[in-house]
Amino acid sequence: MKDKRTAILESTLSLISERGFHNTPMSLIAKTSGVSAGIIYHYFANKDELLNELYKEVKLGFMRAMLANYSEELPLQERFMMFWYNYVRYSLSNSARVFFHEQFENSPLVKHVEEDFSEEVAPFFHLFGQGLEEGVFIPLHPVALYELSFAPATAMVKRHLSGVLEMDDALMQSLADACWNAITL
Amino acid sequence: MKDKRTAILESTLSLISERGFHNTPMSLIAKTSGVSAGIIYHYFANKDELLNELYKEVKLGFMRAMLANYSEELPLQERFMMFWYNYVRYSLSNSARVFFHEQFENSPLVKHVEEDFSEEVAPFFHLFGQGLEEGVFIPLHPVALYELSFAPATAMVKRHLSGVLEMDDALMQSLADACWNAITL
DNA sequence: AACAATTGAATGAACGTTCAATTTTAGTGT
DNA sequence: ACACTAAAATTGAACGTTCATTCAATTGTT
Known part of the structure; x- marks a missing residue:
């Protein structure tokens, strides 16, 4: 399902643009995307790969x-x-x-x-x-x-x-x- | 003593330019400056102020x-x-x-x-x-x-x-x- | 002796990541 | 249509680590 993946990417984009890398934890990305923390690791190997993607x-x-x-x-x-x-x-x-x-x-x-x-x-x-x-x-x-x-x-x-x-x-x-x-x- | 303050600032400068904010802990700044972790807080209120200075x-x-x-x-x-x-x-x-x-x-x-x-x-x-x-x-x-x-x-x-x-x-x-x-x- | 500088172990919070358990989806046979 | 099942998706509490900051104790200075 591509929906959840793009939702994560979009949340990450807006959060990081406003708060910076160091101030946007994965838990906040999860909450803002409306998904659980764990599922991010289903779509991305880790935070670094999420940012690179x-x-x-x-x-x-x-x-x-x-x-x-x-x-x-x-x-x-x-x-x-x-x-x-x-x-x-x-x-x-x-x-x-x-x-x-x-x-x-x-x-x-x-x-x-x-x-x-x-x-x-x-x-x-x-x-x-x-x-x-x-x-x-x-x-x-x-x-x-x-x-x-x-x-x-x-x-x-x-x-x-x-x-x-x-x-x-x-x-x-x-x-x-x-x-x-x-x-x- | 100004020496220690500038040593801290210089270490912070070179560490952050190479490793970025999120990847340079206070403990590393202390070690690189040749001082203890605690003394940084004698010269700067916190990490944010150190960076702003x-x-x-x-x-x-x-x-x-x-x-x-x-x-x-x-x-x-x-x-x-x-x-x-x-x-x-x-x-x-x-x-x-x-x-x-x-x-x-x-x-x-x-x-x-x-x-x-x-x-x-x-x-x-x-x-x-x-x-x-x-x-x-x-x-x-x-x-x-x-x-x-x-x-x-x-x-x-x-x-x-x-x-x-x-x-x-x-x-x-x-x-x-x-x-x-x-x-x- | 009084005061300032310094230490570094301890504290508590925050964070990235994991994983056993649960739910959803898709496929197959009846 | 329905029942059953295996795989995939998803959850969220728990884990272990890292980190900024504190502070009682120690050292240096005037």
């Missing part, structure tokens, strides 16, 4: 969201903007996923996970590779182009979700343009 | 490092580059501080801390304010200018410190220029 699911969610409406045919800048807006819009409406993801990526836990997302990540590298070939992007390691494009977006989304500032459409557009300017010659 | 110390360290050689007299771009290189160089040679800081900022713990760094942060806002007045920067919330300038730097530093790629002088310079391009008209 959730991490993979969240990571895939981000990548799939970015790839929505993606087409290899579109011109470079339009494809860039597609990725960028997809990412920011998805993040803005999935705060728990953002907080969980950031928390996990910045914890030593992540060092034990060596997942392979090469298939999902291919379109990004294709985009950056093409921009480099065409001489549109500054000659840089693709990872650097990636971070110049998306790191400010993530940072601003987190500020918005924490209530520090409001990200309206005008700000979003300015940011997207600024990121494009950062990576183009 | 460390966080403040680390945060101040970053800000002071960025302000090295700072002068209100320098032209805008030179001041920007001063901040930027100060930040990146300091980060590159203080990996434990980077990892601790990132871990802490992305955990729910940070929500309980409301520190006031307005004094230390003033020069940054002055820089962005001046650039906006002079029409050199794109018209944006100063926080957005800040994130466009430093979020990619942080992300690339973390990748370097994790061994994913190497940040040499050429890459550093390209990144700094790209960030400048992101925020200028």
Whole structure:
């Protein structure tokens, strides 16, 4: 029965995004999911595996969201903007996923996970590779182009979700343009 | 005796940067610091306060490092580059501080801390304010200018410190220029 | 001697995990 | 439809461990 498994994953996501790893015991996950403590170990070997499964699911969610409406045919800048807006819009409406993801990526836990997302990540590298070939992007390691494009977006989304500032459409557009300017010659 | 207090703070810094919050018990901090478990509570009320004190110390360290050689007299771009290189160089040679800081900022713990760094942060806002007045920067919330300038730097530093790629002088310079391009008209 | 610093064993609570017992599901024969 | 049964799902109390914190006793300092 997949229902119970996803219920556990969803509870874990929202609990950890609000309370952190260290402050969400298995017993609380069980109670919030409406299941018994023991059954979690029927679906996941232990807490670590539960967190890793959730991490993979969240990571895939981000990548799939970015790839929505993606087409290899579109011109470079339009494809860039597609990725960028997809990412920011998805993040803005999935705060728990953002907080969980950031928390996990910045914890030593992540060092034990060596997942392979090469298939999902291919379109990004294709985009950056093409921009480099065409001489549109500054000659840089693709990872650097990636971070110049998306790191400010993530940072601003987190500020918005924490209530520090409001990200309206005008700000979003300015940011997207600024990121494009950062990576183009 | 300040020696013991700073020894505790330093051990905590390196332990947490390598093992994470949840995996560094007070007993291990004590052993690593060469003190008894009890004495920690002579210098800090509890674990939370110890972490918050460390966080403040680390945060101040970053800000002071960025302000090295700072002068209100320098032209805008030179001041920007001063901040930027100060930040990146300091980060590159203080990996434990980077990892601790990132871990802490992305955990729910940070929500309980409301520190006031307005004094230390003033020069940054002055820089962005001046650039906006002079029409050199794109018209944006100063926080957005800040994130466009430093979020990619942080992300690339973390990748370097994790061994994913190497940040040499050429890459550093390209990144700094790209960030400048992101925020200028 | 008075006070501060320090020790480390003891305490009690919290937590991850286990497992014997119970309930539910699915399959088979009548 | 029904009865029966074996397997799978589920429960929750119990276990053993780990951990933050305490404190009576000891050591160091002024």
